[in-house]
Amino acid sequence: MKEPKEQYEKRKTYYRRRLEKLTRTINRLSNVRLLTFLVGCGLAVFFYMTQRSSLGLGMVIFTVASFAALVLWHQNLKTRQNYIQVLYENYDQALSRLGGEWRNFSDTGEDFKDPTHSYSEDLDIFGLGSLFQWITTAKTFRGRETLKEVLTQPPGEVEIIRKKQEAIQELARNLAWRQRFLAEARMTKRPLNSPETIIEWAKSYDASYLRLGVVILARALPIITITFLLMYLLTSSVSVWYPLVGLAIQTIILFLGRERDKTLNAVYTYKDSIKIYEKMLERFEKRNFQAEHLQTLKKGLRDRDGKPAFEQIRKLSSLADLIANRGNAMFLIINILTLWDIQCMISLESWKEKSGRSLGRWVDTIAELETLNSLAIIAMDHPEWGVPEITSGNSVITAVNMGHPLVRGAVCNDLTMEKNSGILLITGSNMSGKSTLLRTVGINLVLAYAGAPVFAQQFSCSMFQIYTCMRVSDNLGESISSFYAELLRIKQIVSSAKTERKIFFLLDEIFKGTNSQDRHAGAKVLIRQLSKAGAIGMVSTHDLELGDLERESDRKIRNYHFREYYTNDEIHFDYKLRRGISTTRNAMYLIKMAGIDVDEML
Template identity: 45%
Template structure:
């Protein structure tokens, strides 16, 4: 075991060094960018004050032409610096996000991933066939360790992949190939992750955004609306120009048309705000999506799945997704300016808000239906990036192969979430026996071993590498019965809840599905006679069907099943004692357990028994 542990440490150290070097690079870059931002801020202030000062100075000296030139030049330079300043701030935010991506990657390698805030708690479902028992979501979960997706769609796609695996070997192999290709694209992976992290977490309601993009505004089709947008700006501007040419006519007419425009704006205030403010609310999110899509578009791919996803980033007219979303970003930029003085004047003269609504409506009708597909592509890429990240960190893990025969064969199989206490085992299910009966004393590793196989199967079906030297399996529906407790809300005891879960497994078997099951201490809520009889009946029933599984038990009498049923084979975990201490090696051995440690553990806890 020591040489293998040394190899794992060396592999992890290599990845950690890469992340450390990248983190240092971004840290240095951040400081340079902050220095540039400070310099431009100071220069901007100097230009403004100098331009204003010199303009006033030359006005006092009656050099109006020179004063105007200096003032205009200073305004132009000031605007250029403002734009430059904003661009560098945006780049600095991305650099900070990339710094955090590497910091997070280092934490994952060091086993500090349990501190990650996104643990997928919102995806927990006690009714699911295995997610609760295998710790797929929640604290210390597979999702918490694995996930690097930043967008709501990315999280959703990863969740679906973990709880509703695609049991099609061709599709899974395609995902494997995509994951392998993305492993070497560390800059691409981190950039995608960093861009997504710039999306405000409180603006991740992607369904609201998609609902908005699908809504049609019939107002823009009304004849009176179209005519008003053409006629009123012409009448208003014409009356103002006419007044400037012939002031003698008075300003009543221009004011009348301006008043009409204000009334029109007031009457449609709710409509304007509902449409424009929703778009503006997602302004930064849309910008991030645009940059993520542009990043995906500019890369070339070899894996077929990545090629297929890349092809989806176009609309029916052949316009690139990034170009289409860029048009929406430009409209949003105009919306963001609607509160300044210049936009207010434009609004009064040209009914500018309504023109923005028309622009948004045209965009939605042209591209709105494609938005969901584009965001799904982003989510798919984020999911694949999450999977490829663990392969980059653990290149000594293997990519599974898939067998048509019902079997699981693994060498050096270990739990992916236990790097410090990881112990590997070889296991074969299917060729000699369909059901492995696992016995062993308390704390010997039975439940962890069951979860080890279950979690690695989930990773395999997702298209990810597994924590093993070799791994081959068939594609099966996974069911578990491990952590069953009372449900007080439904007035269900733990024993009855266990019965319901067993019923779910048996029903799935009756449907002819290929089943893999994990049963941990089944029927523990009843007396020993019923427990033994129930477990024996269930195991015999499951062994006759298209299923594989493991059953852990303290009921050593169940070990006799191996002699009665050739599809059942006994394995056990062992402990040993030294200097009044108990030790476990967590190595799987053939045969039934011959040791017990309950009394010893109780004594260790300070509970004394009369001799």
């Protein structure tokens, strides 16, 4: 199998060449269109001036028909050009992501940041430089929300995760399909807003428009009125009052029950979104997949008659096109003459009665596919990463050569945590890698629960509720200090540990807002309490005295550390995790590097 970079570059080059070819064709077609118009008009004038009016009329008709055909061809080529342009940009973005330039991507997920969430803030799930910014290709409103939920609300069942793993691996192998699926979502010129309004609209229908008498009357009245109008215009056997009475009745019908405007306007408002949903579902339903999860999603797209969802949405899209001209002043005449609004309402209510309740499920399927596609990027770009084994038994986390997925050139470490020795105390000097290790474990757990590969050669874990206390800050709006905010978070962790749920916690320099004596005493009590509750987790600290907990807990709490070394009076870190308590300190050295005279301080 080719390397990801080679595949991306090959396809990017292919679409660049197609773009260049299409651009040349469009430019030539523009010239042909102009030439056709000028030559046709010139010949038509010439024939009329030479008293050959029949040839002149024929030339006008031929010119108009040819010009219209060329315009349609030109529009189709422009649409194709836009689609190829989007595909080209998709592969360009894929190369940027692979090259580590993803921090420039526009969708950071900033709107999903939640300081009260149990781990998303500390593990960089959303925001600039986040996990969401790295992987997301979701473009629909529901797609972004679903990816957010997957990264913050892990499923409780191991089997669900395993099925998603299989689906993600299959999608990773279908690069071309994934990029075309993404391209469909990017074809809209406006952001895809929340579909809740149209989903709720689709769930209920007005049965009065589906009554047989109403349908017959709506179909027959315009036919009768138009017939009388034609007879009046073409013969003298029909009085003008017949078509006038018919038009008057139809006008009254149209201006009664104006509540239908809300229904018709709802469809028009979501016209672009409906078209996008149609194209995305068509891409999915016409593709054969082997993964059980993908097959289940596809089965859920059929309507009650077994027809594909994209065909049903296509009908709604066609109705939206018919409604699009309602705002045109000239359309008022057509509306009165044909009872156009009533015809549209009958078709819409019929569609809603048959397929409306399924629309929400279809939109959710698209959202799930966007989420799986985003996660499949990891499997595609990093085939060497491991597919985690999710266990349902005892609390355990084991990792071989585990690194942080968002850190370029990250140093990898091995890790083993079990229920009987499930708390690791990480010591080490400043900048040695303690906090990064905690985030490494946490974010890989998030990826594992999402069904994605993790940055490790091997990775195995149980199902945990993840809690962190790492970046607690003041909340001026709530008049909460950082120390009190930290206490609230720790209270949440302790309360959860006392329940029957299995939790995994990450604590970084806890109680740093108080004096060293209280910090040491408080940390010792907290760690003992969490260990007694059977919680698994990691604690980073500068308090080397906490290392005594390993002996006092009969090794249920274990010491690990990072260290630094000095070369040519320069400090260096190898970021490798080692057993035991730290024996080195570098605070005074770093203070000296900052330009502060250490000798005067002493």
